[in-house]
Amino acid sequence: MGWHYAALEDRLARLGHLEGALAVLNWDTAVCMPEGGSAARGEQIATLRRLAHDLLTADETGELIAGAEAESDLDAWQRANLREARRRFVRARALEPGLVEALARATNRCEMVWREARRRSDFALLRPHLEEVVRLVREAAERVGGALGLEPYDALLDEYQPDLREDLVRPLFERLARELPPLLEAAIARNRPALRPGGPFPLSAQKTFVRALMARLGFDFRAGRLDESAHPFCGGTPTDVRVTARYREDDLASALMAALHETGHALYEAGLPRRWLGQPVGEARGIVVHESQSLLLEMQVCRSAAFLGFLARELAAVFGPDPAFAPANLRAIWHRVERGLIRVDADEISYPLHVVLRWRLEKALLSGDLPVAELPGAWSAGMAELLGVVPPDDARGCLQDIHWPSGAFGYFPCYTLGALLAAQLFRAARAALPGLEEGIARGDIQALLAWLRLRVHGRASLLPFAELVAEAAGGPLSVEPFLDHLRARYLAA
Amino acid sequence: MGWHYAALEDRLARLGHLEGALAVLNWDTAVCMPEGGSAARGEQIATLRRLAHDLLTADETGELIAGAEAESDLDAWQRANLREARRRFVRARALEPGLVEALARATNRCEMVWREARRRSDFALLRPHLEEVVRLVREAAERVGGALGLEPYDALLDEYQPDLREDLVRPLFERLARELPPLLEAAIARNRPALRPGGPFPLSAQKTFVRALMARLGFDFRAGRLDESAHPFCGGTPTDVRVTARYREDDLASALMAALHETGHALYEAGLPRRWLGQPVGEARGIVVHESQSLLLEMQVCRSAAFLGFLARELAAVFGPDPAFAPANLRAIWHRVERGLIRVDADEISYPLHVVLRWRLEKALLSGDLPVAELPGAWSAGMAELLGVVPPDDARGCLQDIHWPSGAFGYFPCYTLGALLAAQLFRAARAALPGLEEGIARGDIQALLAWLRLRVHGRASLLPFAELVAEAAGGPLSVEPFLDHLRARYLAA
Numbered sequence: 001m002g003w004h005y006a007a008l009e010d011r012l013a014r015l016g017h018l019e020g021a022l023a024v025l026n027w028d029t030a031v032c033m034p035e036g037g038s039a040a041r042g043e044q045i046a047t048l049r050r051l052a053h054d055l056l057t058a059d060e061t062g063e064l065i066a067g068a069e070a071e072s073d074l075d076a077w078q079r080a081n082l083r084e085a086r087r088r089f090v091r092a093r094a095l096e097p098g099l100v101e102a103l104a105r106a107t108n109r110c111e112m113v114w115r116e117a118r119r120r121s122d123f124a125l126l127r128p129h130l131e132e133v134v135r136l137v138r139e140a141a142e143r144v145g146g147a148l149g150l151e152p153y154d155a156l157l158d159e160y161q162p163d164l165r166e167d168l169v170r171p172l173f174e175r176l177a178r179e180l181p182p183l184l185e186a187a188i189a190r191n192r193p194a195l196r197p198g199g200p201f202p203l204s205a206q207k208t209f210v211r212a213l214m215a216r217l218g219f220d221f222r223a224g225r226l227d228e229s230a231h232p233f234c235g236g237t238p239t240d241v242r243v244t245a246r247y248r249e250d251d252l253a254s255a256l257m258a259a260l261h262e263t264g265h266a267l268y269e270a271g272l273p274r275r276w277l278g279q280p281v282g283e284a285r286g287i288v289v290h291e292s293q294s295l296l297l298e299m300q301v302c303r304s305a306a307f308l309g310f311l312a313r314e315l316a317a318v319f320g321p322d323p324a325f326a327p328a329n330l331r332a333i334w335h336r337v338e339r340g341l342i343r344v345d346a347d348e349i350s351y352p353l354h355v356v357l358r359w360r361l362e363k364a365l366l367s368g369d370l371p372v373a374e375l376p377g378a379w380s381a382g383m384a385e386l387l388g389v390v391p392p393d394d395a396r397g398c399l400q401d402i403h404w405p406s407g408a409f410g411y412f413p414c415y416t417l418g419a420l421l422a423a424q425l426f427r428a429a430r431a432a433l434p435g436l437e438e439g440i441a442r443g444d445i446q447a448l449l450a451w452l453r454l455r456v457h458g459r460a461s462l463l464p465f466a467e468l469v470a471e472a473a474g475g476p477l478s479v480e481p482f483l484d485h486l487r488a489r490y491l492a493a
Numbered sequence: 494m495g496w497h498y499a500a501l502e503d504r505l506a507r508l509g510h511l512e513g514a515l516a517v518l519n520w521d522t523a524v525c526m527p528e529g530g531s532a533a534r535g536e537q538i539a540t541l542r543r544l545a546h547d548l549l550t551a552d553e554t555g556e557l558i559a560g561a562e563a564e565s566d567l568d569a570w571q572r573a574n575l576r577e578a579r580r581r582f583v584r585a586r587a588l589e590p591g592l593v594e595a596l597a598r599a600t601n602r603c604e605m606v607w608r609e610a611r612r613r614s615d616f617a618l619l620r621p622h623l624e625e626v627v628r629l630v631r632e633a634a635e636r637v638g639g640a641l642g643l644e645p646y647d648a649l650l651d652e653y654q655p656d657l658r659e660d661l662v663r664p665l666f667e668r669l670a671r672e673l674p675p676l677l678e679a680a681i682a683r684n685r686p687a688l689r690p691g692g693p694f695p696l697s698a699q700k701t702f703v704r705a706l707m708a709r710l711g712f713d714f715r716a717g718r719l720d721e722s723a724h725p726f727c728g729g730t731p732t733d734v735r736v737t738a739r740y741r742e743d744d745l746a747s748a749l750m751a752a753l754h755e756t757g758h759a760l761y762e763a764g765l766p767r768r769w770l771g772q773p774v775g776e777a778r779g780i781v782v783h784e785s786q787s788l789l790l791e792m793q794v795c796r797s798a799a800f801l802g803f804l805a806r807e808l809a810a811v812f813g814p815d816p817a818f819a820p821a822n823l824r825a826i827w828h829r830v831e832r833g834l835i836r837v838d839a840d841e842i843s844y845p846l847h848v849v850l851r852w853r854l855e856k857a858l859l860s861g862d863l864p865v866a867e868l869p870g871a872w873s874a875g876m877a878e879l880l881g882v883v884p885p886d887d888a889r890g891c892l893q894d895i896h897w898p899s900g901a902f903g904y905f906p907c908y909t910l911g912a913l914l915a916a917q918l919f920r921a922a923r924a925a926l927p928g929l930e931e932g933i934a935r936g937d938i939q940a941l942l943a944w945l946r947l948r949v950h951g952r953a954s955l956l957p958f959a960e961l962v963a964e965a966a967g968g969p970l971s972v973e974p975f976l977d978h979l980r981a982r983y984l985a986a
Contacts, residue, residue: 018541036717044511048541223528278536
């Protein structure tokens, strides 16, 4: 290993520590910070981000990368680390500081206006701000695309899931747009009436319950925490993973599944290889892969009939007997599907249709085919076509998500690609692990976790996306395992 | 205001934001972080410290300071800000990076060994590490002293309390060393038997009680928090002050007074002027002044007979009637004095004697008059002289404090100078605020707080130490108000 590479690792480690510090600040902002701290916190975060950006884009970083690339004795992990460092460097240098600043200012402002616009269901309020964000994101996508040799939309996809391309997304999403509507229709007809668990469920008992469940699934509380925040998330760093949940006394079900979803993210972070912590190659492989881990745990494992049987016993043991805790009733609750308006409340059949809509619209917005002013109409038309419902107002329509106001175009597809990958990985795991379902019926997923650690978590960013999928799931990303899973769960019985 | 000064403020603001981020990380380490996060946290903190150090010591910082010093149109706050920036710059540049690093490494190591040495009461284990720390601190003190034109020990005092000098400390401490032993003797003879509050006191009720008391004293929970940690402290930033406490079911009294002490620190931070947040002039005036605020609240206000009368009613209202909650019994508890071995457990009469001992010994260690190897013997001799007791082992002797192993020489005097200043300020406040004691008897200190905000908190670092003391307390720092206070509380009735 030559000195360029060694010096580069040192520099990247500092960058990693800055990002780790930012993760703690972000967690604190959502979980701990009183309102008075808000202004100073914004400045602290902006300062650390700027220092990280300066460190990454410095000429010296480029020289170290180039020097290391000329060194011949690197092993596979080091070469992958160098590849990821180069990717970040090129991406960060592609945008001149003025554009970065303009984007930060425009998205901050647009996010603020969006909160008000959504509250008042007033798209006209948002429109000029969203137009500015679209304009700047388009410009940034062209610059980054130019530097990476990518089409603009690919440059955006690539930010969230490195190596993801529209050519991969299109056929998968076109297939889902055709197959899911009739599947949804058939599944709705099979919804069973469900008893709502009575409650009220004391918050402290819910917390203890979620904590015990997380521990049972493999979350290590010596290297992580569970707290509360307005929106559940998984933050922190791999040796100190911070999961949050939100509890309501009258609604045990949603807090529980949200926490299990975040636990899937957390197990991925916790399983990243210790040797490479803080280096680019040591990070999770991208948003698609991350979402595959949360959905694998939530949708494939925890909403399975086997797990719900286990959960039924645990719930009754902790909260006392309740007819709503019967396994069949838990299935009726957690296998219910509907034509809803809101993405985050959607079941796993309709969710991809919400995503397909956003994928179509964000491409049209960026290409200019769809003027921002016409977004509400296009949204309603798309909802009618894909889901058969039309939002009564923009708050429950095109104003429901923060992604576009915050500048995140190209992010939505990752949710559904993650769902596909989750089904595909779980199918491979079932084939490889004969006693898997019996384990799940006892609330024991240690064998599955070990399999994921080997195939996904422990590989971090060693392999490019497509290679990781092929090696871990046994083939290219595909819709079949996902559709098979939906048919088995929603149409079989 | 010229461009040099404006550019300097920008640069200092970034430094302030980095320090704010560090405050959050340090709070999180003590309050939230699971053990698994420890290694990564150490790296995050070291990285941020290094970035802050690089920013402060950069040539450009020096050029901006020099340029601003040549600008003639600065107001008093700006000039003071510049003075404080110059002080920090000179101090940080006085130490070459190699010495900074050697000190960081030696104190980290010495702290770790100290924990083990204290547990095993084994001074020999600590000795070589403490010798190395003393050697490096001496070298650093010489360098900084050279740069600031100060004697080495003055350079150390000046780090914790800018402008504090041994010439001020010596006569005050020599007087205390003479006056306090007979006063302690007389006060011990007047100790009254005290009932221990029975308990157990549920932890959640204690937390609620402390929280309500803090709010009543003026702590704003919209700009701060109360949490738990192994050692109570006050951290965070002025708009997000983080107080911690430690509760024990069987000991209501110590948690309570410790939390009130930290609340005194917190009210100071919260009262710093908003306009100057994040700039050097906007920070607290030093450790002596900080300690004066915590001791003013704890010792002058909350241990007064008036406040204990109020507290007696509150305790009975929340925890139910208990003969131990009688006002006379609370006074017997909180006015008890003794010849103890441990500084942190000491009452307000014996505490300064613990400090005088450490002040004498640390000067002798630094000058070389006292070899580290002879510290245990010198400690015992000093305890016998000043307090009339001799520790049975080094764990309860010279191994009890973390300060020296962590490199903090010159810090101990601040505690006692803070106690003197607290008494002096409180005497001035009583003269200025006729209804003060009646307010305190109702748990209402708003008039006192307003007075402190005007005289101390709101002035931040505008004035040099001696000027602040003179303007706020009406004269130079003196032992008389403190001795008068002790005589009134412990010898009068």
